[in-house]
Amino acid sequence: MVAVNLGFAHYLLDHLYGTIMHRLRLAPQFFSGGWGGQNMVLLEQITRQLLQQGLQQVSAQHWPPPAVRPIWKTVWESRTAKLQEGIFVTPCEELVRRALPFESQTARVRLLTPKNAPRHRSSCVVHLAGTGDHGFERRLRIGGPLLKENIATLVLESPYYGNRRPKLQRGARLLCVSDLLLLGRATIEETRSLLHWLDKEEGYGKLGVCGLSMGGVHAAMVGSLHPTPLAILPLLAPHSAAAAFCEGILQYGTAWDVLMRDEAAATGMTLEKTMERMRTILSLTDVTKFPIPKNPKAVIFVAATDDGYIPKHSVQQLHDAWPESEVRWVTGGHVSSFILHNKAFQQAIRDGLQRLD
Known part of the structure; x- marks a missing residue:
């Protein structure tokens, strides 16, 4: 009975937070600018073409990814560790780069490394952002304790967040549905290039990719497409953005009335039809359609028992799609x-990297 009540309390906390943030509209709603017009059309076409051609085949044809060589400055340095911040131009293809807001076209990363540890005997994990995770600090706190085990942490600031946030956007509330797809596409391409840089130029012995919530979806996509085994750690992540925006609490923070009125939507759209269109579009983010990673044993999902944002069946769908x-x-x-x-997140990172032996 105590366990049941405790679980309900956690679930209630999600809904209380969701009520304050979304149902009472104390914060801006997601997609108050509508579907995204021509950007939406472009992204749907690109993504559907990739799915039709086969993601694995397309990924192999486009490997190695465009090179990135961040310009670095030291944030702080001690006897045992070093934190650097770097910037680089997003390596996305020209069509995608032009569709991104100007502020999002320059990527920013922080790299926390142990000192005096040979790279070939060290590991590095790229950490991707969840919804609302501006800056770097949250993910650096996860990675910091792993330094003593020679595990470095590279944190990518997402497009549309932090210094990469467009001037017209308030907080984490993306203006258009197309922004969500652009954010994901750019994050995936930037992460692939960073992993290639960590491998070929920095010479790390093991690599991983980790992400919280939305970042976990992106981490799973990146890991799926990588040509060699990675530790893949999706934390509190659904199998698709559709589960979060059409089933979880985020549905209450979505501007459905605006989407119904948007000219990009068909005349006479009802709420039900608008939600169905959203499910169809966000099915483009369904990770179960992606290839099984090279070493599925090094994939560890960490999920919450009473998650009001991510349904349990969504976690199970991705687990079922990736046997082992x-x-x-x-x-x-x-x-x-x-x-x-x-x-628990840190232990999953350790164990995922261990399974690459």
């Missing part, structure tokens, strides 16, 4: 697990 992957359940909701379960 592992799901670890932590007691909590989406919000509380962000706060309480760093140690």
Whole structure:
């Protein structure tokens, strides 16, 4: 009975947070600018072509990815560790780069490394952002304790977030649905280039990719497309953005009335039809359509037992699509697990890297 009540409390916390942030409209809604016009049309065409041609085949044809060589400055340095910040121009193809807001076209990363540890005996994990995770600090706190085990952390600031946020956007509330797809596409391409740089130019012995919530979806996509085995750690992540925006609490923070009125939508759209269109568009983010990673045993999902944002069946769908992957359940909701379960996230990173031996 105590466990059941505790689980309900975590679930209630998610809904309380969601009510304050979304249902009471104390924060701007997602997609208050509509579907995204020509950007939406462009992204749908590009993504559907990739799916039709076969993601694995297209990925192989476009490997290695465009090179990135960040320009670095030292943030701080101690006897045992070093934190650097770097910038580089997004390596996305020209069509995608032009569609991104000007502010998002320059990528920013921070790299936290142990000192005096040979690169070939060290590991590095790229950490990708969840919804609303501006800057670097949240993910650096996850990676920091791993330094003593020679595990470096590279944190990518997402397009549309932090210094890459467009001037017209308030907080994390993307203006258009097309922005969500552009954010994902750019994040995936930037991460692929960074992993190639970490491997070929920096010479790390093992590599991984990790992400919280939305970042976990992106991490799974990147890991799926990588030509060699990676540790893949999707944390509190759904199999698709559709699960978050059409089933979870984020549906209450979505500007459905605007989307219904948007000229890009068909005349006479009802809420039900608008939500169905959203599901169809966001099915383009369905990771179960992606190839199985090269070493699925090094894939560890960490999911919350009482998550109000991510349905349990969504986690299970991705686990089922990738046989030999592992799901670890932590007691909590989406919000509380962000706060309480760093140690579980860190252990998943350790174990995923270990399984690359």
